[in-house]
Amino acid sequence: MKSGYITELFSSFQGEGPYVGRRQIFIRFAGCPYSCFYCDTPSAKEPKPSVCTVFGNVRNNNNSFENPMSSHLVLELLTELRTPDLHSISYTGGEPLFYAAFVKEIAKGAREMHLKNYIETNGYSTRAFASLVDHFDFASIDIKLRCHQASTDYDKQYKNELECIRISAERGLETIVKVVVIKDTAIDEIEKICKDLVGLNIKFVLQPVTNESAQRDIVPGIKELFAISEIAGAFLPDVMVIPQVHKILHVP
Numbered sequence: 361m362k363s364g365y366i367t368e369l370f371s372s373f374q375g376e377g378p379y380v381g382r383r384q385i386f387i388r389f390a391g392c393p394y395s396c397f398y399c400d401t402p403s404a405k406e407p408k409p410s411v412c413t414v415f416g417n418v419r420n421n422n423n424s425f426e427n428p429m430s431s432h433l434v435l436e437l438l439t440e441l442r443t444p445d446l447h448s449i450s451y452t453g454g455e456p457l458f459y460a461a462f463v464k465e466i467a468k469g470a471r472e473m474h475l476k477n478y479i480e481t482n483g484y485s486t487r488a489f490a491s492l493v494d495h496f497d498f499a500s501i502d503i504k505l506r507c508h509q510a511s512t513d514y515d516k517q518y519k520n521e522l523e524c525i526r527i528s529a530e531r532g533l534e535t536i537v538k539v540v541v542i543k544d545t546a547i548d549e550i551e552k553i554c555k556d557l558v559g560l561n562i563k564f565v566l567q568p569v570t571n572e573s574a575q576r577d578i579v580p581g582i583k584e585l586f587a588i589s590e591i592a593g594a595f596l597p598d599v600m601v602i603p604q605v606h607k608i609l610h611v612p
C-alpha cells in the first residue's frame with residue numbers, strides 16, 4: 361500500500377473552470393516544483409508537512425492526521441466526507457503529480473467506490489501524468505505563461521504541458537486547459553498557445569488572476585479580457601472566461 365503527504369482534505373465547491381459550483385472532496389497534495397509569482401497556495405508547496413488538516417466531521421472531529429498518510433486511510437476519510445451532492449474527487453495541490461503512485465492508488469480505490477476523479481495539475485511531468493491518467497474522468501491542466509515565472513526552463517515546461525493535454529484528450533478525459541491571465545498579458549503568446557491546441561477536444565478557460573493572490577495590482581481589465589477571449593475564439597470552439605468563485609464564496 362502506498363503512502364504520501366497531504367496538506368489538506370476537505371469538502372467544498374469547485375471554484376474554478378466549467379465545473380464551478382460543483383461539490384467536490386478536495387485532496388490537496390503537498391509539494392510543487394514550480395514557483396508561480398501569483399501562487400495562492402504557497403503553504404502547499406512544502407513537500408513533507410508533518411500533518412494533514414481535515415475540515416469536516418470525521419473521526420469525532422479529529423482534524424489532524426499524521427503524514428505520511430496511507431491510501432487506505434484517505435479512502436476511509438473520503439467515505440466519511442461524502443455528501444449526497446458530491447460530483448467528484450478533486451486531486452489538487454501543490455501538485456498531485458509529485459506523488460503520482462500514491463495519487464493513482466487513491467484514484468483507483470475511489471473508482472471502486474463509484475466516485476468520479478478530477479485532477480488539477482500544472483502538467484510538469486508527462487511521464488507521471490501518463491502513469492495515472494486512465495483512472496481519471498476529468499483533467500484540468502494549466503498552461504503557464506512566460507510572465508508567470510513558474511520555472512527556469514520555459515520550453516521544457518510548455519512541451520510537458522502540451523503533451524499532458526494531448527494525452528488527456530486522446531484518452532477520452534474531459535479536458536480543461538486553464539491559463540491564468542494577468543494585466544498586460546502578451547496577446548501573441550495566447551495566440552500561439554491556441555494555435556498549438558487546434559484539433560484537440562478541450563475546453564479553454566481564461567482565468568483572470570484574483571487580487572488577493574497577487575502582490576501587486578495585476579488584475580486584467582475587461583477590454584483586455586474581451587481581446588484575449590476573441591483571439592482564443594478564432595482558433596478554439598470552447599472558450600470561456602471564469603474567475604475564481606471560491607474566493608467570492610469565502611470557502612477553501
Ligand code: SF4
Nearest residue numbers: 392394395396399454
Ligand atoms: S503550479 Fe500551482 S501550486 Fe505550484 S507554484 Fe504555481 S500556482 Fe502554486
